[in-house]
Amino acid sequence: MAQANALLEEDKAPFQRIAAPCPYVGTCGGCTLQDLSYDDQLALKRRRLARLFSQIGVSRPIHVHGLEPPWRYRNKAELSFGADQARLTLGFHAARSFWKVVDLDDCLLLPEPISRVLQDVRAALRATGLPPYFPRRHDGLFRFLLVRSSHADETIMLCLMTTPWDHAAVVALADQLMAKHPNLVSIYWGVTSRLADVSEPEELTLVRGRAYLEDRLGPFDLQLHPLTFLQPTPAQAQRLYARVAEWAAGAASGNAWDVYCGIGIVGFHLAGKYARVYGVDSEARNIELGRLNAERNGLRNVTFHQGRAEDVLADKRFWLLEAKPDLVVVDPPRTGLHPSVIATLLGARPKQIMYISCNAEAMVRDLRLLADGFPSYHLRQVEAFDLFPHTAHVEVLALLDRA
Ligand SMILES: C[S@@+](CC[C@H](N)C(=O)[O-])C[C@H]1O[C@@H](n2cnc3c(N)ncnc32)[C@H](O)[C@@H]1O
Structure with missing residues (x-):
């Protein structure tokens, strides 16, 4: 962490501070x-990518698609509860601290209606006089608040996470919030006693309103759940997926794999170009919503397989014969590709591989392995999309093909 901060300061040094x-x-x-300035942020990201990709022989500049305006772009947030003296706080973790929560009245990355709802959740929970959860002591009540808003119609879904609490109290809170915020259409309650500081509930209940938030991404209608993965910056994600569809060569009787598919949105963008699209994701909730949304959009050629990619793709008879791919798109978590997934890709010999990543270091490591493999995959295109303005993160899309 300290090393990453020092590197970031070094990278910021040439730019004028505002x-x-x-x-x-x-x-x-x-x-x-x-x-x-936002232009300098993009320049910094370009330089970082140039430095990284030069390690695998890329000397051309990498374009970073910027977001305009680069504010209030996030359609979801995960906030934590904390305490300042005896006062309940709600916000993001403080810099360099796992315990301290910065009490936020607003966040310039979140749409204003979300900030207004957050203020009222905090006020209502403060009024109970009950404590937040204290991760170091493992006691207390209020843990996390997940919030998600629809890009399409600005409706909002909340999920309050606590240690075991009183159902009637949560219902009363939900009624109070919904009476004040007509755009708040769905409230869930998650209960977790886990020691780990992660927002994964052991029990999840829909307290009030709709089970799903309705959204739209490009040509697709989506139903979203509080815990399903969806890129947080809809306008930029849409550009990224459109590029995936554009670079995909297509095969009217062929197959595409969408590995680490989330709810399958990459695969949805490929469904018109391939006979069959196979989505793979480890999370049952993502797969369930993937199936629901594929059906909702009339995409009968998209099917889903739940499990870790390294396990699911181990069934070589199915994946290398029956579902043999013309295109594989991978979009792994920050750690990058599991070595056995790389081995399966090389064994499957798709004409094209597309790699989407929020961690360019891991991506470059994996691209090198794909280039050194047999068959050898060559990097044909690489572009970046700024899904995370004002943070040091950037999403990168690479297209490879085999010799
Ligand atoms: C960066 S997200 C990509 C989601 C999707 N492609 C999208 O654009 O919305 C990574 C996904 O990988 C899934 N995942 C994490 N580890 C996995 C594994 N070992 N095998 C398969 N899926 C995994 C997560 O559930 C998550 O949905």
């Missing part, structure tokens, strides 16, 4: 680039 618009910068761990 006054960060958000008053929480420096205390909140979120936005580490707000003291640069």
